[in-house]
Amino acid sequence: MVEQSLQRGQDDSGATPVVIWGSGAIGGTIGAALVRAGRDVLFVDVSKDHVERMRSDGLCIEGPIDNFSCQTNALTPDEMTGQWPLILLAVKAHHTEAATRQLLPFLRSDGAVVSCQNGMNEPVISDIVGPDRVIGAFVNFLADYIEPGKILYGGRGAVVVGEIDGTQSKRVSEIYETLKLFEPDAVLTDDIFGYLWGKAAYGTLLKTSAIADASIVDYITGETYRSVLLGMIQEVLTAAQAECVLPKSFNGFEPAVFLANDTTGIAKSLEALRAYNALSTKTHSGVWRDLVKRKRQTDVVAQLNPIRMIAARHGIATPLMDRLIELVEDVEAGRREVGATTFAALSDVTS
Template structure:
């Protein structure tokens, strides 16, 4: 398609995906709310570093207030906690026949659909490794799943076109009739990542450590129980099998899932999660409430208690507020909730 692709949020996810589209010959327009990042992109281009590819790509970048026009294809790539604010700014720029693709973490499709309608909302799941390093620079550190699908599971002409576009970023990108299965699967994995972010250890080291595995397993099983109550058939990705954390899955399935997750994360140049980076490096709020809050809320609707999820949210917020240090002891403290 010749229309420009709007990338709303030019950080880790948006910058990496947008750069791939540009390298494939597509027109791209970036929007970001960090003025220094926008200025750097316009002055020197967007530099992608890391082991996958290194390049400097050029495309116009705007602050939200400066953007003009409407667009048919928009990839929303902001943090989950900024989704509603971004949609308020984005909606006037969405063409009547346009779509918003949620290349984010969490169940943001729900908020997007509230803002512009389910018909103009596309589900998307990404799990590659990337970080925003500084204005104008993004680090692309590791391959990961990229999945796209209509919210109702249909196979439309537009979703085929969007799948083909996503393959320009990752040739292995998947078109699925069960996007909610991937999104809920990532919710289970995401809870584990928030657990690892309570420490200064790498993702692989925490998951490979036998001491916190029991509490991490219980945390993921708690989220898996909510997904099961939602009637969702979770989907596996990147060595992670969410079915291993379903009720009564068994210890052998748990052990295999942990081993596979460790192997996948050891292959990535990104040793720590973006959550940890927000806490330890950037000293800013994480997506914990936006991502894990819906788990507790949906669990309550189904009569499922989620004490570990609730305590994990509180502990991350305490780290954000500077009242709790990053430490492996935090996982030992979380384990006391289920004792």
């Protein structure tokens, strides 16, 4: 069915076939929902174990939101063939350039890559495939890759899509309708970078909770962490302000109150974030899982470096981001362990 749809650029329903490039937490969860909705989906992943399990047993989604399995078409990148009209890129930020170069030969000249990733990866993708073939996206649902063929879908969250130049188009409207098959409350926006900057600010608390060895909820509510939490968010929002970007709100996060140092508003936003994350069975951040469970490199540097460079261009200091990167690299290299001592080395920056 996949090859037949490839020839005509549509599946049996007339819809565009979808390639999921990176079939872990984000890509696997979205792709499985599309398969269940009847869409023609091809999963691509570098993990041979994951691909083989998807081929033999299908892809299993489990958790409080949904529990189901679906039969899947799955390949490793070296097995890929053909030309495809729509590729949802869902790899970690630090794999963006390599993955985009891998997928480039398989993207149709009139096709599009949608960055369903954490981080502002659209500029990197644009440099490789051309900006006219890139669609921006923002995702904030909670999911984890558990093992080959199995993904935890721990909680619903914002899903937003938009052209990177803010225009409306037929293709982005069609992609929006496709994403609604996964998240019915998905948003079509003319300001995707507003959402990406908002996620970048919120994402700092996910990264710092990891080196503190704290759950997301404990980090949000813990007074020990508060000065770092607020300082990190401020660094990102100040850079956004210098870029004349107004970060968008989502899932309880209200960037404006943090930027204004509105104590009452910040308390309300943090409580909303606590309540939102408390509903999820994903208790810790993906960065924490990479550092503690999977013992592998994180995408912290890849996500924060673009923001640091923008800040530097505007003469804005980012001491907390700078130190966080050093500490994460130390943990990745085995020179430190996550926990109170490592977090204190970050907190010292605020003293």
